[in-house]
Amino acid sequence: MVRPVYVRRTVERKRVYNGGISIGSPFLLEEDTDPKKILWKEITKGKSEFTFPSMRSEGYRLFFELGQAIQNGDAKLSRRIYQRMQQFMIKNYNEKTDREKWKSTAEQLPTDIGGYNKREKTKLITSHARGRVLEAMCGFNTYFNDSPEIEEVVAFDYSRAMLERYPRPERTRILFDVNKIPKGKRMDFFEDGHFNTIGCFWGTNYMDEMVPVFKEFWRLLSKGGNFIVFENTYSGYGDLVRRYFNPDEVAAIMTVAGFRPEVERVDSVKEEVEMGDYYLVEGKK
Numbered sequence: 001m002v003r004p005v006y007v008r009r010t011v012e013r014k015r016v017y018n019g020g021i022s023i024g025s026p027f028l029l030e031e032d033t034d035p036k037k038i039l040w041k042e043i044t045k046g047k048s049e050f051t052f053p054s055m056r057s058e059g060y061r062l063f064f065e066l067g068q069a070i071q072n073g074d075a076k077l078s079r080r081i082y083q084r085m086q087q088f089m090i091k092n093y094n095e096k097t098d099r100e101k102w103k104s105t106a107e108q109l110p111t112d113i114g115g116y117n118k119r120e121k122t123k124l125i126t127s128h129a130r131g132r133v134l135e136a137m138c139g140f141n142t143y144f145n146d147s148p149e150i151e152e153v154v155a156f157d158y159s160r161a162m163l164e165r166y167p168r169p170e171r172t173r174i175l176f177d178v179n180k181i182p183k184g185k186r187m188d189f190f191e192d193g194h195f196n197t198i199g200c201f202w203g204t205n206y207m208d209e210m211v212p213v214f215k216e217f218w219r220l221l222s223k224g225g226n227f228i229v230f231e232n233t234y235s236g237y238g239d240l241v242r243r244y245f246n247p248d249e250v251a252a253i254m255t256v257a258g259f260r261p262e263v264e265r266v267d268s269v270k271e272e273v274e275m276g277d278y279y280l281v282e283g284k285k
């Protein structure tokens, strides 16, 4: 049995700059046989770029001291400086795990909340929901308004930073990684048939494998319940997407998982400047 981790809202929406300043090795262009380059490689374990919080950071200053110590061939001192420098280093964006990248997104893009016509999208999605609702991979956003048809909305995401910023703090929010499902983990803190609606918006693009996840959603839904996927065929965070949204592919996978899907193109929420098309794929259990 997997124990759910509940997350409360603890962080106010605010813009946090989390970039940092990167500098590269001063010894890159020299010969491999150059003792300075060999020493640099040995001390830094081959790393060629370093990111510090700012130019005023102690780490940034130590980087130049390290260069000087290596220039002088002083291995002992270089090792000592590198050890001190390490505590000031922050990770470069492309060294981060996907989850860490989502955290930066949550911190840096607190206003990316649904694009054009968010209100209409939310109205449409809410009109397809009833009873107990699960909002999967919710981010810092919700597409479920309060409605007399809806009893409760529970949201989940694998990024704590996202869940802390979810706009409805009174709703239950659960930390859960859907990519653990293909490896055998279940959302077994919910019984079979617990939900009447599951919604996943701009989320399927980031699933390693959709089939096992859709099957788990099928288990979580009551008979007659619906699974709704709403997305745009063009959108996706560049280096994080596994695939771009294709409504026919999602519908085919819903069928494999046991649903009866219907695909509807939704032009009413699209602005002229937007690329791609919006689709609502609804699978009935």
Ligand SMILES: C[S@@+](CC[C@H](N)C(=O)[O-])C[C@H]1O[C@@H](n2cnc3c(N)ncnc32)[C@H](O)[C@@H]1O
Pocket (backbone or CB within 6 Å): 102, 112, 113, 114, 136, 137, 138, 139, 140, 141, 156, 157, 158, 159, 162, 176, 177, 178, 179, 180, 200, 201, 202, 203, 206, 207, 237
């Ligand atoms: C593009 S955002 C969409 C968020 C929200 N549904 C929306 O439309 O604004 C994708 C979300 O999926 C979450 N996510 C990505 N991989 C995940 C995983 N393996 N398990 C759970 N959530 C994940 C991210 O943290 C992020 O909040």
